Amino acid sequence: MPRILRLDRMEILGFKSFYGRTRFDFPDGITAVVGPNGCGKSNIGDAISWVLGEQKASSLRSDRMEDVIFNGSEGRRPLGMAEVSLHFKNLLADGNGHANGNGHGAGNGHGAAPEVTVAADREVPIPEAAESARPAAGGALESQAAALRITGIEEIPEEVVVTRRIYRSGESEYVLNGQRCRLKDIQDLLARTDIGSRLYSTIEQGKIDQVLAARPKDRRAMFEEAAGILGYRSKRRQAELKLEAAQANLLRINDIVIEVEKQINALRRQAAKARRYQKLVDDLRERRLVLARQRLAASDEERQRTGEAIEALRAEEVAAAAALVADEADLERLRLQLEAGEAAARGRREEIHAFDLEIDRIQERLRAGREQVRDLESRLAEGERELTALRSRFAEQETRLAEAIREIADVEERLRSAASSAVAVSADDGERAAAIELLDADLDKTRAGLLERIERHAAMMSHSASLEEQARAARASLLKIEREMEELRASRGRLGAEVEGLEREAAAGRGRAEETAARHEAVTAAEREAAGRMTAVERRAEELKGRAAVLAERRAALAEMERQRAGFSEGVGDLLKGTAGIEPRGVVGDRLDVPPGLEKAVEATLQDLLEAVVVGGAEEAARGVAYLRASGRGRVSFVADEGAPARDESPGTSSCDPPADVPAVHCRLSERIGGAPLGPISRILARTLLVDSLEQAHGLHDAHPAFACVTPQGDIVHFDGSVTGGDGRALSHWLLQRRVEREEIDRRMSEVAAAREEAEGTLLRLREERVTAQERLTSAATEVQVESRVAFERALRLQQGREELDRIDRALPLLVGEQARLQRDIASCVAGMAGRAMDLEVLEAERRTSEESIAARSAELARLRADLELARRASAETRAALAAAEQRHTSLLRERDGLDEAIRDLASSMARRTRERDEWTARIAQIGEQDGGLEQQRQAALNARAEAAARDEAAHAGLAYERSLLHAREQAVKQGRVAQVALRERHQQHELHRARIDADLEHMGRTCRDELATSIEALRASPPPPDDGSGLQERESEVQRIRADIDAIGPVNLMAVEQQKDLEERFSFLTAQKNDLEQAIASLRETIRTINREARERFRSAFEAIQEHFQESFRTLFGGGRAELRLSEEDEDVLEAGIEVAAQPPGKRLQKIGLLSGGEKALTAVALLVSLFRYRPSPFCILDEVDAPLDEANVERFTRLLQELRSDTQLILITHNRKSMEAADLLYGVTMEEPGVSKILPLRFE
Template sequence: MARILKLDRMEILGFKSFYGRTRFDFPDGITAVVGPNGCGKSNIGDAISWVLGEQKASSLRSDRMEDVIFNGSEGRRPLGMAEVSLHFKNILSGTNGGGNGNGHDAGPGDSEAHADDGGLRAEAAATSDGDDHAVPIPSAADGEAPAPLTITGIEEIPEVVVITRRIYRSGESEYILNGARCRLKDIQDLLAKTDIGSRLYSTIEQGKIDQVLAARPKDRRAMFEEAAGILGYKSKRRQAEVKLEAAQANLLRVNDIVVEVDKQIHALRRQAGKARRYQRLVEQLKEKRLSLARRRLLALDDDRRMTMSTLEGLRAEEVAALAGLAADEADLERLRLQLEEGESAARRRREEIHALDLEIDRIEERLRSGREQVRDLGSRIGDAGREIEALAARVSGQEARLHAVVAEIAEEEVRRRDAASARQGGQEDENGRARAVESLERGLEEARARLLGHLDTITATSGRRASLDEQLRAARAALEKLALETAELQSARDRAETEAAAHQRESAAGREREQALAAEHGARTTAVRAAAERLATADRRAEELKGRAAVLAERLAALDELERQRAGFSEGAGNILKGSAGFTPAGVVGDRLGVPRGLEKAVEATIGELLEGVLVSGTGDAARGIAYLRNSAGGRVSFVPETRGVSVAGGAAPAGESGDVPAGPGVLGRLADRIAGVPDGPVAGILARTFLVEDLDRALLMKESHPAFVYVTPQGDIVRLDGGITGGDGRALQHWLLARRAEREEIVRQMSEIAAAREESEGVLPRLRQEVAAAEDRLRVAADSVQEEARVALQRDLKLQQARTELDRIDRALPLIGGERIRLERDRDTWGSAADDLGGQLEADEAARRTMEEAIQAAAADLAARRADLERVRRESAEARAADLAGAERLLSLGRERDALQETVRDARATIERRAAERDEWTSRAGQIGAQEIALEQQRQTALAGRAEAAARDEAAHAGLAYDRSRLHAREQSVKQARAVHAALRERQQERELHLARIEADLEHLERACRDELQTTVETLRATAPPPEDALTLAEREAEVQAIRTDLEAIGPVNLMAVEQQQDLEERFSFLTAQKADLESAVASLRETIRTLDREARDRFRGAFEAIQGHFQECFKTLFGGGRAELRLQQDEEDVLEAGVEIVAQPPGKRLQKLALLSGGEKALTAVALLVSLFRYRPSPFCVLDEVDAPLDEANVERFTKLLQELRTDTQFILITHNRKSMEAADLLYGVTMEEPGVSKILPLRFE
């Protein structure tokens, strides 16, 4: 027995145009929804799709999912939530899971969710991922259902199932199953197991028929797959393929890892052997190196003592050698100074001789230059004379040519004036002939245009004549038809008038009853709203108080935790309070003080960092705490011993012992009197001498009159004993301690107030809920009465409206028909007369056309003759213009030659004048240079005499310098020998120092080696007993160490963790080998599962396709009254699971053709036949049809409703329509109206 959920009713609240809670009851059979356009009919179908899990806003005719919430109207505010609930009843079908109720065998149509054969169980086990657990379904809210059950296929589904979906303005949404929140997947699983699921053909809206027909064959196949029940197979096959790919990928990775781990194990076995041998050699090496280090240390110590003794003797010899060397170097320096003075005088003499040599060379150079200039000037003077003679001869020849060119220019100008006069006369003749030709051309074009216009007139007249004849024939036929329609309409009007009068009388009485019920309903609605508002206000108040209490409780817990952890204390205070100093402190000063609210800043300004001062029993604890903090670098802190009888800080007598106490306006009293829990000691003393004043000005005044006290304001401004003033804005460092305590006290107070308010609010809620429930009951009774009366009124108004509509139609039609008849008779007479007139006009137009054509031919012949004469004149004018252009070009050439000759003559004469002036200037310059040569020769002789005298003085001084140089050389040799002796001593000393440094470096190196490599020190080695003497030398012992090191190096890199790594890898290899076997088994199992799924899916699809094919052919013949149609699988696909579905149809009297060639009505009928075939094969529990009958005519609507009647036994139909025939087929009719703009209301009407 199959499980089927029958749709019982739907409740809508705030969805699209449905403002208030609206209930739809759906009986078995057909429910129709009617109403004018825009009233919200289609919103009902959208609500069903939405609550069943539709996730696309565009499918709901919205941009965003939040748009489905009622968005307000002129009289109503927007809602914050939309809710739709579907109520199902669980019934048992007498057919098998895949049966269709019409006697077909179960099998291909079985739902994949109900399959119970072994193959499917194996497939489910192979593809299960552990997420398909049983989901408990709680009982319905009204108590009709049994105890909560689960949808696992073993336990039963409740008798009543309520599915609810809500969405809020914030975008949050929720699904509710029988009053309990759940996931969308839970609802989808439930629907799949109850034969509802997601059907492509369960909701068919406007345009869906065209989408079905226009879809590609592969897209159309989806409906057949769903009907065949293989969508689950394909989904599970995809899951199996994904898991297979993942398993294969994992297997590949595991194989790679196994191979790599095996290689690593082999490598680690060798490394482990090397590691063991390496460790043995390392131990031997350490022992040898320790023995060698002891012997090296003894040898180095002996060598260092001997080296230091030798070095002291060398340093004494070096001091004596340095003293003798210093005396020799002083005498050498004196001789060098004496020689440098003599050489300096010799350099000055040489510089004087050199200067004289330069002066002689300069004079001789000037003499040579003057002679060269004289020769050059003579050459220039000769060249200038010859150039002047040549230029004079060339100027004479060019002037003769210039006179000849001027004469030629005059002759050419005379010839051009004569030619221009003749050319002007020819141009005037040419222009006259051209104007005559243009005039003839314009006339000819105008004549042709007139002829074309006349032809258009003839054509138009002929068209009007033919149109008038056709209109005359149509008018006579229309007049005959109008006579018959008038008689029929008159008879129908008499019948409609009688029916309208009867309905009018019934409607008047019904309206009075409806108004009374509506008034009662409005009053009760107001009462419900008021009660609901009071309840909502109380609920919000209770929730608000609950939320505030929770926030305050969290804050209180946080403050307590901060207090417990001592958060915010300085590092030193935190360390002491932990008890780390060896004693237990009594807390901090701030813990003891009871500071009134508003005085926190004043107290903080007064005692400052003492707020977190640690309270101790005595100075001993304070001393221990300070020592602990200093030793552990744990920070700083102030300690406050709790002692009795402490005097006021600063040595002054405590306030109160003196009679002169600050008082007066603005003085609020002693600060200590306002604070509770002040500990004895320095804090009490500070607070005792501190007075609280209103402001800083008052504090300064009191300081002048009573300087022995401290004054502080509530804002924290303070005037101290020493006169220092502190103030300003901002929080001090320790203010958190007092503020935290004040905040905690305030929170405790608020929580107490909130608890009292919550108790009062929660006591009111039960009474308010009872009031709301009672008001809703009264409203429900009134609403039922209004709805019943409205239903009766709707039925009555529909009948009255139909009668009035018929009367209005007839009344509008009769005058129209009469007027149309008069118009047609008038048009018939007018068109006959006009046709006769047009016949005579056509004959006259033809005669005029022939006359125009003859005149155009004559004008064309005259125009051709005149064009030939014009061409001859234009050729003659062109030849004359060419001759004139040639003359102008020659005249231009002669002018350019004349200008060039004139320019050349001017340039030559200017050059002659310039060269003559240059020649005169050069002659004068040559005379001046001759006079300068005489003066320069006298200067040269004077300079030669001075140089000879200076050279004689230099020769005399050169002999004295030679003697000084010989003495300096002898002294230098003596100093060199002394330096060599000192250098030898210094070299020996450096050798010993270097040797000592090597010893020290060897000792340091030996110390580092002992510390870093042998884990010992040289002091330990020195303290160790000397090793026994043996025959081995240090070199031989080093050879032994080196041999061991060579063995270690021969081993190569060693992995010291190889042994442990080998064990770990062997364990991992065993684990991976087992995993590999499991994965190979899983891959084989998944491949077998996929093959099983493919085989069963093909069998199911073939069986379903053949059954639907039979239903489709039968439905097609029923809807078309004959013909045939066929469903075909595409032949280009080898696998039936991938082949698309094509539709071919042959309406009666036509050839077999594809869908694209059918008319619009034929396409609609074909789509209806296909959808009905799918329903017949696998009925859906319910189906929403949204104006699918709109493209059908009246006869086809009758066939369509007949098919719906056949299917109603298995399917509930919700039919949204405007068609009267479709309404007549319904068992229940819902009228949807918008009495209030933007708000939909329903009126049910059941047909008996």
């Protein structure tokens, strides 16, 4: 493809770190982008990829597509939109000769157009030869026009501007030359100009690593794109999808054709049956008309006889009813008379009961009066006793009151005498008190001196005691310290031995802990294994549960199909729903139990009778036929189920028994069929022999023509000798198939249930094992914990013992120092106690002198105080006597007042008790008078009750006689009613018989109207049938025979001819469709072969050319050596083979690329990518720090290679390497003068 468009410039606004609008011009050749790390160089390549349609945010080094919008910096706010525009120039718009070469020649770059190589891999259809058109060299404009016509880009304008914008809201838009468009529109335009998302159009360090690390299959994608066969894969996939769809359609049409063909065959048989059916129907109608006329005459005669019998019974009923009415009137009169007598008896009994109640009431009043008298007499006696006691207390209180008055007078006289004595004693007490006061002051001074000496003596004694106590305490502390030192030394020896024992026990415990931990790990592994087995069994149980659910759903679907009667004809379906006024009992096929392998034999034998409807009798069958005829639902066979056994002849006399010369293996078909086949079905099966082959069937039928013979494959020789057979697939009645499938599902459900039960048992056992393992695990864990706890406690005790030893070692020197200090304190205290003893002797002498002086003064003071005390005691006694007299006087006054109040209370109580005694005496007399009157009333009531009882006994005998008369009359009425019921029942039976005759006549009328197209009146008016000696039974048998022939025909489709015509037309149409699909499938297969052939040729051609370019580029980059591309040997198909890369740098052996060093890998990958460019140049290419892993010598070779590529491709090189910068025609320096904002500085080399 010639270069059509050239990248002219790019404008960026708000994309990543480019805040303001930034313009990049891209001339032909090499454009280098340089700058420090983090300045935004790689954002330029991201911008080009983004505007060309990149949809993966990760490919743009972002988490979300909105992250490409400038997000702000320290000095600039975030932007709400990012925009990138690419400007392309159309190189062929004016033929100005700016194109710079081609893949297989060279252009001079000054006006002459280059050679054009066309490889339009996107043209359809693939087989067209114009895709590989290569015009002759010459560079004429006609070749360019031809290329433009082939690629379809004649309408591309002189300048193409592609713009992409994205907003913070997530909205995005694409603009092509100022007009909004779809991404697909841009991609289609760029694809036509050979600018697209090439796998190798953007090369970065990660892409090189990806090429090196890719699998051979994944590496193939770049070769397919360069070869231009990606479109082939898409077209082949489309063709394969069309082929699969055509094959599926063909399979469905084949199924439909087979089904339609079977339906046509069935309709042919139905048309033949329809003609025979019509003849039998006409004959049946004539026979039924004669039978109906004969039945009508018999029914009319029977109805007349029944009417006469009804009239006679009606007269007997009238006479019996009159007699019964008279007896019932007499019975009612006797019943009323008896009721009146019983009412009078009830009145007498009520009167007697009233007398009884009155007597009881009087006796209760007498008893209550007696109880009240006894209570009043008891209270009266108690009141007399209380009154006597009150009188006694009254006299006693009066005596006490007189004594209190006399004592008050004596106390008042003593008070006056004591008051005069108290005044004289008070004067002597004043003089004695003054003398005592002077002597007491002198004594206080002497006592103060004595107290001072005593205090000094006490202080010295206290100090001596303190010294003695200190010495004693020091001696005790000394003894304690000595004992403590002895204890510490003993404890140290004991603790040393204990620490050594603990250390030995700790060593042994560590061994036990390791053993316990090992057991715990073993038990844990066993429990984990049990859990894994249980999980597997649970998955198996879940799988069985899912299979059971699927089977249950299918079983339910079959049950629903049976409930909905799916598959039956329209007439059978209506009849089974009960809409015809009959009670269907299913179909014949439901009554048969067909063993596996005999389904086709049973279907060939019974044919349409499998769908025959089972009814209760001939009447229901007739109603069903009438319904079908009226509704136009077609024809249906009926079989009566009257509960009687099949009417087969006796085995000893039946002509249907297999003859004796028939081998035993050829049994009746009825012997192999289970269930409950009805009479006609049983007879058909009994007259059909089961044979192995059609040849045996012919032989048996020739010898025994009364039997039909059928094979398990469904080939049958009928009773009349005709043969039916052929493809057994046509015999697959859905009713038998559904039953077989249901039985198979039941069997599989039983198997699944057994398997589930077994799995659940295994799961239960595994759970028990896991519980046991968990218990062992718990036990082991407990042992580990116990060992850990014991070890911890042992370590704690060991640490405590060692700490205690350290404490003892620190405490012993301290106790030795304390012992020396206490000994010094004891010596000091002994010396202080000796000095204080002399001072105490002097103070003791002074204390004795002061005590003698105090004793003399104290004796004189005591004498004076004794005299004063005697005087004061006498005065106190006088005052006490006076106070006591005053207190006694007050007490006597209060006692006098209390006695006055008590006397008044006693007088009041005596008066109240006297009144109560009088009242109780009067009440006793009143109750005695009332009891006398009540006794008289009781005696009168007893006499009246005796008279009423006598009257009641006399009337009781008369009532018994009346009851006997009533019972006799009731028996007579009952017998009359029984007789009347018997007459009525006989009457009803005759009425029912007449109604049955009327119903039969009505049914006969409906039958004549619905089935025979006449009326019962017309039958009565018609002449009687000729008397040929045939009775009703013979005519009925003849009608049944004709009906049996009609039933033997089976259901008849009256629309068979029209349906056959429609199906034949449909069969022709489907056959034509089938042929078209077969031709289309053959054409698609040929197309796929053509696609594969063209793709293989293109891939081989491209692979060989890329191989040559790769070897040349490798030698250029390495300065020698050898490299090659290989197809994977495990894939024979070229279109599926992977691509392996082998390289041999100078001085090394040929090896796979994965064994090379880092720099060698990078150069090899660059050589491979360059070879792809050389075979299929891309209009421009971005190289993002590809030269980073290369050393200086390799960079020089790399730049020489770039100079070779610049003639076919615009190169945009992002680099840090100075050598690479020198190869550029235009240099863009990217800086970040402001943090977070990228700026460019262009520099063109002249």
